[in-house]
Structure formats: structure tokens, C-alpha cells
Amino acid sequence: MSDVYVLGVDMIKFGRFPDRTVPNIGAEAALMALDDAGLTIKDMQAMYCGNLGQANAMVGQRILQEIGQTGIPVVNCANACATGATAFREAWMSIKAGIYDVVLAVGVEQMGKGLLGGAGGGDGIPKEGLLGSGTMPCVFAEAGMEHSKDHGTTFEQFAKISVKNHHHSTMNPKAMYQIETPLDVVMNAEMISYPNTKLMCSVNVDGSAAAVLVSEKKAKELGMGRAVRVKASALASDPYTDRDLVMPDVNACTRLAAEQAYEMAGVGPEDINLVELHDCFATAEMLHYENLGLCKDGEAGKMIDEGHVELGGKVPVNVSGGLLSKGHPLGATGIANIYEVCTHLRGEAGERQVEGARLGMTHVIGLGTACGIHILEKV
Amino acid sequence: MSEKSLPAVSYLKIPDKGDPYLEGHKCGNCGAVFLGERSVCSKCFSRDNMSAIKLEETGVLHSFSVVYRSFPGIDVPYVSAIVDLDGGGTVKGNLINIEPDPEKIDFGMKVRLTYQDALGRKDKEGNSYLSYFFEPA
Numbered sequence: 392m393s394d395v396y397v398l399g400v401d402m403i404k405f406g407r408f409p410d411r412t413v414p415n416i417g418a419e420a421a422l423m424a425l426d427d428a429g430l431t432i433k434d435m436q437a438m439y440c441g442n443l444g445q446a447n448a449m450v451g452q453r454i455l456q457e458i459g460q461t462g463i464p465v466v467n468c469a470n471a472c473a474t475g476a477t478a479f480r481e482a483w484m485s486i487k488a489g490i491y492d493v494v495l496a497v498g499v500e501q502m503g504k505g506l507l508g509g510a511g512g513g514d515g516i517p518k519e520g521l522l523g524s525g526t527m528p529c530v531f532a533e534a535g536m537e538h539s540k541d542h543g544t545t546f547e548q549f550a551k552i553s554v555k556n557h558h559h560s561t562m563n564p565k566a567m568y569q570i571e572t573p574l575d576v577v578m579n580a581e582m583i584s585y586p587n588t589k590l591m592c593s594v595n596v597d598g599s600a601a602a603v604l605v606s607e608k609k610a611k612e613l614g615m616g617r618a619v620r621v622k623a624s625a626l627a628s629d630p631y632t633d634r635d636l637v638m639p640d641v642n643a644c645t646r647l648a649a650e651q652a653y654e655m656a657g658v659g660p661e662d663i664n665l666v667e668l669h670d671c672f673a674t675a676e677m678l679h680y681e682n683l684g685l686c687k688d689g690e691a692g693k694m695i696d697e698g699h700v701e702l703g704g705k706v707p708v709n710v711s712g713g714l715l716s717k718g719h720p721l722g723a724t725g726i727a728n729i730y731e732v733c734t735h736l737r738g739e740a741g742e743r744q745v746e747g748a749r750l751g752m753t754h755v756i757g758l759g760t761a762c763g764i765h766i767l768e769k770v
Numbered sequence: 771m772s773e774k775s776l777p778a779v780s781y782l783k784i785p786d787k788g789d790p791y792l793e794g795h796k797c798g799n800c801g802a803v804f805l806g807e808r809s810v811c812s813k814c815f816s817r818d819n820m821s822a823i824k825l826e827e828t829g830v831l832h833s834f835s836v837v838y839r840s841f842p843g844i845d846v847p848y849v850s851a852i853v854d855l856d857g858g859g860t861v862k863g864n865l866i867n868i869e870p871d872p873e874k875i876d877f878g879m880k881v882r883l884t885y886q887d888a889l890g891r892k893d894k895e896g897n898s899y900l901s902y903f904f905e906p907a
């Protein structure tokens with residue numbers, strides 16, 4: 392089977408664009424990725440589009456209606472916060488299968504402001520605040536508190552993650568925010584769901600990201616100069632665990648996908664030079680240090696305390712600013728983090744460059760549950 | 771409009787005689803306990819081996835969060851709790867009759883179920899609802 396390469400990849404600067412349409416926002420990143428690859432829409436043999444908010448509204452086709460209706464097959468994907476990674480993986484699979492040599496993957500989302508999840512509805516009466524909370528800040532707070540219970544992880548340690556990611560974003564012009572948030576500012580921000588304060592919750596933004604994936608044959612033909620090899624692509628759903636249906640288990644699903652990704656890539660966590668992981672909340676990032684094997688179970692607090700996950704540390708995590716500060720347009724996030732890792736592997740990340748990066752990992756997880764992991768390698 | 775309170779969720783049972791209780795469905799093959807009716811076990815995949823059980827009234831606090839921001843009209847702060855019931859089954863609910871202060875809530879504390887009106891919430895027809903809550907045991 393052919394190796395698969397990312398030949399072009401880009402994202403728009405995340406922000407709030409209430410006057411634009413979802414396809415229009417997606418089209419911008421698609422054109423940017425095509426330009427980055429030095430190709431045009433006429434070269435694309437298929438398109439995989441990730442979007443959640445308009446999952447029933449043919450967003451992929453509507454993007455092509457803005458940038459070129461060539462008649463290629465389009466697949467629209469929705470997979471919670473793993474939507475973008477799923478679209479990318481579908482694109483990857485189509486080349487792996489030998490069906491196509493050049494395909495386009497796009498992720499796009501237009502978000503409102505405010506709390507996600509827990510809105511309830513259905514029969515009878517609203518359940519939010521009656522049977523606990525289904526809001527995302529609370530669900531991920533409960534997952535973080537499980538870590539506190541098992542390992543004594545503190546509010547301050549969780550808060551430090553947000554300080555780190557906001558600091559990283561000051562070096563990323565494509566992030567929603569470029570603002571330093573010292574520890575006292577993070578800890579004294581409005582408490583949303585203990586221990587997640589407002590600055591420990593991801594930012595709802597509009598955004599898009601896109602990638603052009605090619606077969607090895609095509610990469611050689613077009614020039615490998617800036618190509619990035621997709622060393623592994625893994626997607627898992629939630630395996631049965633005792634509390635999963637009541638308290639979504641983001642740990643088991645991530646561990647399953649990580650195990651498969653490492654095996655496919657033939658590498659271990661110690662080989663990874665940078666990670667873009669799903670910091671939808673500061674509490675979530677803490678869990679994933681261990682879930683991705685970046686440290687042993689129980690050592691996540693030490694990872695943040697000792698600076699191992701900062702730019703310049705042993706394994707920098709979310710040097711883009713992460714979902715906490717770059718922003719989290721659900722369907723775009725999974726490709727935006729692939730853009731970030733590719734940018735480092737290409738040595739083009741400027742001020743926030745992870746020096747000598749050869750292998751990077753991306754991770755997203757959407758409740759319900761879907762976890763997508765990619766390992767990317769400098770050619 | 772019903773004269774009696776309706777159950778807030780399908781797994782809360784209100785018998786004509788006797789006390790309300792939570793119903794689980796237990797797999798006869800592997801013992802996994804689920805909330806809500808189902809015919810196949812998602813743990814061991816056995817079919818048509820599920821039976822309804824009355825869940826126990828006591829359990830231990832597995833995890834929680836104190837919620838300070840919710841949707842408009844919902845009283846905060848409150849404690850959102852995940853409880854492992856004695857005898858099997860995990861249930862999420864509000865932990866009441868305790869100060870909503872993370873410093874004063876202990877993991878592993880013993881709690882019990884209590885059944886009360888659903889915070890005055892009514893449906894479009896004006897029906898009242900009965901819900902379940904946890905309180906320190």
C-alpha cells in the first residue's frame with residue numbers, strides 16, 4: 392500500500408464571522424490548501440468535508456459551488472469534535488485503498504457563543520440542573536476531578552495548562568487570541584464548573600482548515616520538498632467501560648486510538664517531538680498526557696509543573712495555543728491541528744517552532760464518543 | 771393533566787403502591803448494569819439476557835463538579851455528582867443537602883437517593899414531575 396502524504400495544508404485565522412456562510416468560510420481554507428500544494432480544484436479526485444452544525448446540509452458540495460464544480464465525489468462527515476480528523480482520515484483511506492492519488496479534506500465550523508451541551512429538550516421537562524449538568528465544562532470537570540481523586544491533581548495544576556496554552560498562542564498569529572493569562576488571572580476568572588474557570592474552557596470560534604493528501608506516486612511526481620508523511624491514522628469509538636454511558640470515558644477511547652496509532656507508525660511516545668491534543672478544557676489536557684503515553688499514569692501533574700509540555704520542554708503540547716486560545720471550531724479543529732504539526736515538521740512555525748521536529752501527533756476526541764489520532768513525519 | 775407526578779426520567783419508577791425507585795437492566799451473562807431498557811448487552815454482546823432490577827438506594831460519590839454557570843433560569847451553584855450505587859450501576863444527579871463547596875465534598879463519601887419534586891418544573895400540559903437526588907448518607 393502506498394504511503395500517504397500531506398502536500399498542502401492551511402487554516403484561516405480563527406475568529407467570529409457572523410456575516411459569512413459555512414461554505415464560504417470552508418472555501419477559503421480549501422483554496423489556501425490548494426495554493427499551498429501548488430494545485431487547483433481541477434486536480435482533486437475527491438473531497439471529504441467535515442462539519443457538525445450543518446451536518447445535513449451538504450456543506451462539501453456547497454464549498455465546491457464556491458470554488459469549482461468539477462463533479463468529483465464528495466463525502467460529508469459529522470463525528471462530534473473528531474469531525475475534521477474523520478474527514479482527513481476518510482481522505483487518507485481513499486488513497487491507502489488505491490482509489491485516488493489526490494484528494495481534498497476540509498473542516499469547517501461556524502459557532503455561536505456560549506455553553507455547549509446539556510440543552511436537554513426531548514419529552515417532559517428540561518433535565519439540565521436537575522440530574523446534574525450535561526454542559527461540556529461540567530462533563531470535563533467531572534473527568535478531571537476523577538484524576539484529582541486518583542492522583543491528587545490540584546486546581547492550580549489544571550490552571551497552569553491554560554497559562555501555558557495562552558502563552559503559546561501569543562506566538563501564533565492564526566490563533567483567536569494572543570493574550571498572556573498569568574496563573575492568578577486564570578484562577579480568578581469566572582468559575583464555570585469547578586475546577587474549570589472561563590479561561591480554562593475552549594473558545595467558541597468560527598474557522599476552517601484544509602489539506603491536500605496525495606499518494607507516494609503523486610508526491611514524487613510533484614516534488615516531496617514540503618510533503619509530510621502520514622505515518623498513522625487511527626479512529627476509535629468508545630469501548631465498553633463501566634461508567635461510560637453516564638460519564639463519557641474519554642480516557643479509554645483515547646488510549647485505544649493511541650495504541651493503534653503507535654503500532655501503525657512503529658514508534659512510541661518517546662519518539663514524538665510535539666503533540667496537538669484536544670484541550671477542550673484544561674482538565675481534559677491533563678488526562679491526555681497519560682492517555683497518549685507522554686508520561687506514566689499519575690505523572691500528568693508533574694508534566695505541567697516541571698515544564699515538560701511547554702515550548703522548549705521534552706514534548707511540547709499545544710504550541711498553537713490549543714483549543715483554549717487558538718479556538719475550537721468543532722469541525723475544523725481536527726485538520727487545524729494537522730496544519731500545526733505539519734508547519735513544525737516543515738520548519739515553518741516561526742517564533743513557536745519546535746526545533747528539530749521530525750514526528751508529531753494530533754489528537755481529537757468528541758463525546759459520544761469518537762477519538763481520532765494522526766502521527767505525521769517529516770520527509 | 772395528570773393528578774400524580776410523572777417520573778422525570780424513564781428509569782425512575784413510581785409504583786401505585788410503595789416507594790419510588792430507580793430501575794436498572796442487568797445482563798444475565800456478565801452482570802453489567804444499564805439505565806434504561808435494552809435487549810443486548812454492550813459489554814458482552816449477549817442478547818435477550820437482560821432483566822429489570824431495582825437499583826439500591828445507597829452508593830459512593832465517584833466524581834463531581836460544582837456548577838456555577840448553567841443555562842438561564844437554572845439555579846446555581848449546585849453539585850453535579852456521579853455516583854456508583856452499591857450493588858451496581860452508575861447514576862448522575864444533583865447532590866443536595868450539602869454546601870456546594872469543592873473543599874467540603876469528599877470523593878468516596880456515602881450518599882443515598884432521595885425522591886422529590888423536580889424543582890417545580892412542569893411540562894407544557896402543567897404536569898408535575900418527580901425526580902431523584904443524592905444526599906449525604
